[in-house]
Amino acid sequence: DAGVTQSPTHLIKTRGQHVTLRCSPISGHKSVSWYQQVLGQGPQFIFQYYEKEERGRGNFPDRFSARQFPNYSSELNVNALLLGDSALYLCASSLFTSGTIYEQYFGPGTRLTVT
């Protein structure tokens, strides 16, 4: 089975622009989470989606938004890009069940550079 896939692999944008990152979960997984990993730091939780609904949100500004589609793939959108948004954006999928532990499977990430 294919793992979590993300596109594009790399992206260069200019300050003020908008970006859309895409993620396809493992077949059968209905939950997708997004993380931002700034160089030299641990991943920071941005969003979790399950069955097309937002189930969790980290401490990120409203410039960050996401959605999940009926096929469980997901998009992360970032508006009005800042230099500080430069990071590796990771997507993870899981068989999420509220109140229980669940394993997350991570994709290789999208490297976003804002100039």
Place this chain on the structure above:
Amino acid sequence: AQSVTQLGSHVSVSEGALVLLRCNYSSSVPPYLFWYVQYPNQGLQLLLKYTSAATLVKGINGFEAEFKKSETSFHLTKPSAHMSDAAEYFCAAQTPTGNQFYFGTGTSLTVIP
């Protein structure tokens, strides 16, 4: 709020020596705990997870971790380091509700031949 602290951003060990990577969590309610490994330019791979079934958890590649509630710790160990263990290691916590996930800042492990 939940947080995860990893003591030591860089750890160096000789090949064949014991690996010990430290992780402490803060919460009145013990969360679910994980260790992940990240190789350069790759995503994260799950090493092991604590599910409350047993305090000593065995994972892949010979790693294990012990959950100690009294110390709010979940340290990662491996008896004998291999060169291939050189990577970035992250401790992470999932809230019991499952809708929040917290990572530590990571520990870079170097294995010296």
